[in-house]
Structures are given as C-alpha cells and as structure tokens.
Amino acid sequence: MNSTDPIQIATQRTPRGPIPTKPVGATFADLLQMSGVPVDPSGTAARTPLTLRKVHAGERLVHEGAPANAIFFVCAGTFKVFRTDEDGYEQVLAFALRSEVLGFDALCMASYPVAISALEESAVYVIPRCDIPRLCEVLPAFGLMLQRSGSITLARSRELVDIMAAVASEVRLARFLIRHSRRMADCGQSPLRFLLRMGRRELSSLLGVAHETVSRSFTTLSALDLIRVSVREVEILDMDRLGAFARSTRRPMDAPVLVRTRTPADRTPTQRRHAPSRSLAA
Amino acid sequence: MNSTDPIQIATQRTPRGPIPTKPVGATFADLLQMSGVPVDPSGTAARTPLTLRKVHAGERLVHEGAPANAIFFVCAGTFKVFRTDEDGYEQVLAFALRSEVLGFDALCMASYPVAISALEESAVYVIPRCDIPRLCEVLPAFGLMLQRSGSITLARSRELVDIMAAVASEVRLARFLIRHSRRMADCGQSPLRFLLRMGRRELSSLLGVAHETVSRSFTTLSALDLIRVSVREVEILDMDRLGAFARSTRRPMDAPVLVRTRTPADRTPTQRRHAPSRSLAA
DNA sequence: CGCTGTCTTGAACTGTCTCAACCATGGTGG
DNA sequence: CCACCATGGTTGAGACAGTTCAAGACAGCG
Numbered sequence: 093m094n095s096t097d098p099i100q101i102a103t104q105r106t107p108r109g110p111i112p113t114k115p116v117g118a119t120f121a122d123l124l125q126m127s128g129v130p131v132d133p134s135g136t137a138a139r140t141p142l143t144l145r146k147v148h149a150g151e152r153l154v155h156e157g158a159p160a161n162a163i164f165f166v167c168a169g170t171f172k173v174f175r176t177d178e179d180g181y182e183q184v185l186a187f188a189l190r191s192e193v194l195g196f197d198a199l200c201m202a203s204y205p206v207a208i209s210a211l212e213e214s215a216v217y218v219i220p221r222c223d224i225p226r227l228c229e230v231l232p233a234f235g236l237m238l239q240r241s242g243s244i245t246l247a248r249s250r251e252l253v254d255i256m257a258a259v260a261s262e263v264r265l266a267r268f269l270i271r272h273s274r275r276m277a278d279c280g281q282s283p284l285r286f287l288l289r290m291g292r293r294e295l296s297s298l299l300g301v302a303h304e305t306v307s308r309s310f311t312t313l314s315a316l317d318l319i320r321v322s323v324r325e326v327e328i329l330d331m332d333r334l335g336a337f338a339r340s341t342r343r344p345m346d347a348p349v350l351v352r353t354r355t356p357a358d359r360t361p362t363q364r365r366h367a368p369s370r371s372l373a374a
Numbered sequence: 375m376n377s378t379d380p381i382q383i384a385t386q387r388t389p390r391g392p393i394p395t396k397p398v399g400a401t402f403a404d405l406l407q408m409s410g411v412p413v414d415p416s417g418t419a420a421r422t423p424l425t426l427r428k429v430h431a432g433e434r435l436v437h438e439g440a441p442a443n444a445i446f447f448v449c450a451g452t453f454k455v456f457r458t459d460e461d462g463y464e465q466v467l468a469f470a471l472r473s474e475v476l477g478f479d480a481l482c483m484a485s486y487p488v489a490i491s492a493l494e495e496s497a498v499y500v501i502p503r504c505d506i507p508r509l510c511e512v513l514p515a516f517g518l519m520l521q522r523s524g525s526i527t528l529a530r531s532r533e534l535v536d537i538m539a540a541v542a543s544e545v546r547l548a549r550f551l552i553r554h555s556r557r558m559a560d561c562g563q564s565p566l567r568f569l570l571r572m573g574r575r576e577l578s579s580l581l582g583v584a585h586e587t588v589s590r591s592f593t594t595l596s597a598l599d600l601i602r603v604s605v606r607e608v609e610i611l612d613m614d615r616l617g618a619f620a621r622s623t624r625r626p627m628d629a630p631v632l633v634r635t636r637t638p639a640d641r642t643p644t645q646r647r648h649a650p651s652r653s654l655a656a
Numbered sequence: 657c658g659c660t661g662t663c664t665t666g667a668a669c670t671g672t673c674t675c676a677a678c679c680a681t682g683g684t685g686g
Numbered sequence: 687c688c689a690c691c692a693t694g695g696t697t698g699a700g701a702c703a704g705t706t707c708a709a710g711a712c713a714g715c716g
Contacts, residue, residue, distance in 0.1 A: 175536065178621070183539050185532050197532060199525035206532065228510065228517055235510055235517050242524040243481035249531040250467050250479060250488070254457065256538050257465050257582050261704070292663060300539050302705055307664055323663070323713090339460070543672075574695065584673055589696055605680090605695070 118142040120231060123165055123217050126191050127237050136231055143218040147171075147210040153194065156207040160198035161221045165241070166190050169214020170289040173206050174297070184297040186248065187211070187272075187290060190279045193241035211289040256300045264299045265309040266338035269319065273328060284331070288324040313337075400424040402513060405447055405499050408473050409519050418513055425500040429453075429492040435476065438489040442480035443503050447523070448472050451496020452571040455488050456579070466579040468530065469493070469554075469572060472561045475523035493571040538582045546581045547591040548620035551601065555610060566613070570606040595619075 121138035124131045131137050144167060147153050153164065156175060171188040185206060188194055194216065198204045219227070228235035255267045277283035288295070296303035313319045318334045320327040328334060403420035406413045413419050426449060429435050435446065438457060453470040467488060470476055476498065480486045501509070510517035537549045559565035570577070578585035595601045600616045602609040610616060 175532075183536060185535050197525055197528040200522045200529060205529055224521075225514065225518060229514055232507065232511055235521075236507060238521060239506075239517075239524065240482045242521065242528065243479055243483075246479040246524065246528045246531060247482060247487055249528060249535065250457075253467055253531065253534055253538065254465060256535065257579070291661095297539070303662095304664080304706085305704060308704090311664080573693095585694095586674085586696080587672060590672095593696080 118144045118217065120227075120234060124233055124237055126165070126167070127241060128191075129233055129237050131233070137233065140227075140231065145216050145218050147214045147216060149210055149212045149214075151210050153208040153210060153216065154204045154206075156205070157203050160195060160202060160204045163193060163195040163199070163219050163221060163224075164216040165219070166192045166194060167215040167217055170211040171208050171214060172211050172290060172294060173208050174294075175206050182294070182297055184290075184294050186245075186252065187298070189275050191241075192248075193238070193245055196238075196242045196245055199242075252298070261299070261301045261305045262309045262312045263338055263340060264301065265295075265306065266313060266318070266334055268295070268299060269313075269326065269328065270331075270335060270338050273331070283328070285325075285327045288326060291324075400426045400499065402509075402516060406515055406519055408447070408449070409523060410473075411515055411519050413515070419515065422509075422513065427498050427500050429496045429498060431492055431494045431496075433492050435490040435492065435498065436486045436488075438487070439485050442477060442484060442486045445475060445477040445481070445501050445503060445506075445520075446490075446498040447501070448474045448476060449497040449499055452493040453490050453496060454493050454572065454576060455490050456576075457488050464576070464579055466572075466576050468527075468534065469580070471557050473523075474530075475520070475527055478520075478524045478527055481524075534580070538580075543581070543583045543587045544591040544594045545620055545622060546583065547577075547588065548595060548600070548616055550577070550581060551595075551608065551610065552613075552617060552620050555613070565610075567607075567609045570608060573606075 118141070119138050120140045120142050121131045121133065121135070123142055124137055145164075147169070153171065154160075166188050168190060171194060172184060173186040173188060173194070174182050174184045176182050188208075194208055195204060197206065199221075224238075228238075251271060255264055255271070259267070272288075273283040273286070276286050290298075292306050293303045296306040299306065301309075310319075310321050313334075314321050316333075316337070318328070318330055318337060320329055400423070401420050402422040402424050403413045403415065403417070405424055406419055427446075429451070435453065436442075448470050450472060453476060454466060455468040455470060455476070456464050456466045458464050470490075476490055477486060479488070481503075506520075510520075533553055537546050537553070541549070554570075555565040555568070558568050572580075574588050575585045578588040581588065583591075592601075592603050595616075596603050598615075598619070600610070600612055600619060602611055
C-alpha cells in the first residue's frame, strides 16, 4: 500500500502523508478533554503542542514487529488491532474507537506486538514514546490519563475474553453488538442504529467463529426480531431482549422471555458452558 | 511450605526475599527492583514504605464489584483472576505470577470488575489507589513502572485472546503451556518442569473448553511425547515440537504459502485440522 | 459489462459438549 | 488400620453446533 517501508511511524514525515496542520495545531488540552479530563484552557496542557495524523481507510498505522516508538489516541474513525500468523490468518484482537489508546501494549517491549490499520478515514494523536517520561512530569494529568486509558483497554480486552469464552455463536454476536452499541453511545453516536465498519470476516475473527457462522448468527438474531440487519447496517430493535439473550447461559428447558413462536431456529440460546459446578453455585 | 508435596520444584522462589516482612518492612525499592527497574538503594524509593499482605491459598484478594481502592503487585505465589456469571459459572480471565499487577483494570472505574483469589500461599504489595497520583509525582519511576506493568498485563490478555481465538483444543493447551513455561522462566523457575497451580476446571475455563476436553488434550499431548503429565505436574519433553504443534494451524505438510491466489487470506478462523495421532507426530 | 470481493445460504462432516461411569487421592472417623 | 466419603481427574458414547466445502446473490469498480 503505502510504501515498502514497514517501519513507518508518525514521528517521521511520511512522504505521502498529508499531515494536516490545523489552523491552530492540536494541543494536549484536546487530548485530555477527549478523554474526559477537565482541563484549564490556559494551562500547560493547552500550550503543549500535539501531533495529529490522518490515517486513510485501509492504511496501516503500525506494523506488527515494527519498532514501537510512539503511542496513539484515536481522534476519529475506527481501527482494527490484529495479528497475522505465519500462515496468513488474521486474528483480530480489538476494534478501537474514538478516545482509545493504541500501542499501549507496546510500552513494555521494543516493538509493536500487533498491527493496527484504519477501517475508515481516521485520525490519531501521536505521542512519541521518548516524550512520555518528560510529559508525565510536566503534565501529571497526562500520566494519569494514560494509566486510565490503558486500564480501559485492558478492561475491554477482558470483555472480549468474556465474549469468546464459551458461548454459542449467536450469543457471542449478541454480546458483541451490545458492547459495540455502548461504545457507539460513548462516542456520541446512536446506540441503536449504526454501521459496522468491519466485514464479516474480521468480525468472525474477533468472535472466534467461521465467517459463515457470523452470517447465520445475524440471520438468527434477525429472525428473533432482536435486530434488523442489512449487510453492515445494524439496528437494535429490542435492547432488553437482546440483553437477555446475550446473558442467556444454558438450560434448554426454560426459555422465559425470548423465544418466539415461529422462528426457523427455534432452539434456545444454547450456550454451552460447562456445568456450573453446583458446589460453588450453591 | 508443607513438605508433604512430592514435587516442590516450583514456588521456592523469593531468593533471599523473606516474605514475612523484614525488620524494617518493605519499601518501593523492593517493588521497583522486582519489576526490573534499577533502583538507588538510598533514594526516595528505598525510604518510602510499602505494605505487604499475605494471602492464603483459596483466599480472595478482591471481590467482584467491591470498591476498588487499591492495586496490588504479586510478590509471591499465584493468583486467579475471574468473573462469575449470575448462573454461577466461573470465567477465568488470567493467572497472575510474581511481579504482575492486579487490579489495573479497575483504575478506570469505581469498583473491581473481577474477583481475584490466591491459588496457593501468596503475598502482594498493596498500593492504595488514593496514593497513586502523589506517588507518581514523588516517584516518577513508579508511574512509569505502573504503565509498564499495565502494558504487560494487556499484552498477556491479548495473548490469551490469541489462544482462545479459534483453534483445536490440544493446540490451545499447547499454547497455554508454552506461554506458562515462559512465565515460569521469568519467575526464575524451571520452564520445562513445573507444577500447575490450577485445576482442570479452572484451566478449561481459561481455554474456553470443557474440562473433560482439557483432560483429553493432556492425554493427547502426552501420547505425542510432547509432554509428560501426572495430574498437575507437567514436564515439557520437546519444546521445539511442542512449539511447532502450538503453531500448527492446519496441515503442516503442504504449505503453498507463496501463491496468493486463494490460499492465504481465504482461510477461515478455525485452524482445527490435525489428525489425532499422525499428522504432526509422524 | 464482466470481474472481484463480500455476504448469504445449503448440505455433509466432525470436533467438542454433555452425560455418565470410573479411578485415584486424601481426609475423617469408627 | 481400614471403610467411607469428598474431591478432582480420566475415560467412554451419543448428540448437536459449528466448521467445511460448494454454490449462488449482490454490489462496487475498472
């Protein structure tokens, strides 16, 4: 795509990278504000300049294995965090929306353990890694914000484990949709009707199922009137029942709230967890 | 500490680290040193006291949903990080060994999103959450160390996603064992022969399979002479082949990887392909 | 317009879950 | 000292969900 250079971090001027210089360049005040930190409009943060980099749809922000000399905060758009095996299979690890930190997991090593690419026209704030110690001293709020962002990312990653753990495919999808809905809301967009930026295959990788299964799961959720789906456009019709479905664990006998009468796949959610070890449950 | 254990290869760590508190008590110098940060033995860190807390086997360090007013660093022992659904099912999210941070994912919220309990006699350094901002200013090395620890935790969590993603159960187990082996080495213990601190059920939860399947997978790996296993004692017989097995995605024999007509990108998430007894072994 | 990639749907195969019995260990107490 | 139970691990057999292979629908694009 971009160039043959795998090491192409924002710190270096990219030839074709039209680094957009806003009339007034971005500052750390913008970053802190985006992350929900109250900020003094005339304080140090507002006087500390910050690089903004645009990333085009499909473009890679970081390459797996490239020297990790910057971290990023998503300013706009959607990113895909993934790793590719030697056999070429892409394992998606996360999708990142506005205000999320990218590259945090590289702080403990020399090179990025994952690749990151943009799913649409996007932009990130760039923070050179070597600046971090100084920034933390000069701008304590930044250090704390960075901790917080990392914490959020970790919590998200654990949510994902939760999703993938041991659950029927439709339930996985339902859980993903709910989680995604919440994140859309956090970004100020409609939580009930949104456009998925990723394809079925990328989604299937995240959920840990075959892409055909994702397709079928969408169909099933539609048939249950929980959502309406047109390719990548999703509308959540009944968040409560969708939540109940997503929470559904096992127990094929009782189907209290959610079974419809005529559905083609009229089976219960069937989430095959292992027996909850009654000793513990009781 | 009971000498009844037939195999005690593990856990004898803490070189000269008297867990039962030194006369003076632990300081941040101990913590920083444990995390690999060079530390001035007469600096601020060495003069800042630090609480050490022992946690008995089976005891809970934090409860899910409890107010998150501290983070911890594992000083000795093994911990289990998990969430329990409303149906009583325990979803294990991670195991934590020495020098790992616990509760980092709570920094972005008011209460712990997970429960943490000790799998054996253990100990942690306790850092009250309200102290963190001050500590970061007084002891910049601590702030950076905290970032690093969080980063490591995130990287581990992504490793886990990688494991659980979409892979045959034996491969999942193999990947876990390799990863665990590396961590044991990081703790100064033998990477080839160790005692698992968790039961089959807890392991199965982490790997996202039924506990019976974990049992069978152990048997399979043994039958392939990759490991030797006696209940919870594991010995890795051939790390190279185990690695190849863990990396095995699909047929190891033919790999027309260079043609990009339809082979590489077309692969589906699941890489469960390998005959039980002969594909890789032969 | 045909091409290419994505998405959907169909049908057969198979790995894993589930249920179940069985075995090993350790603790308890008669 | 041994019967007994509790816990955790192993193993077997059937059923089903999901993968896999294959084909068709559809939209975007040179």
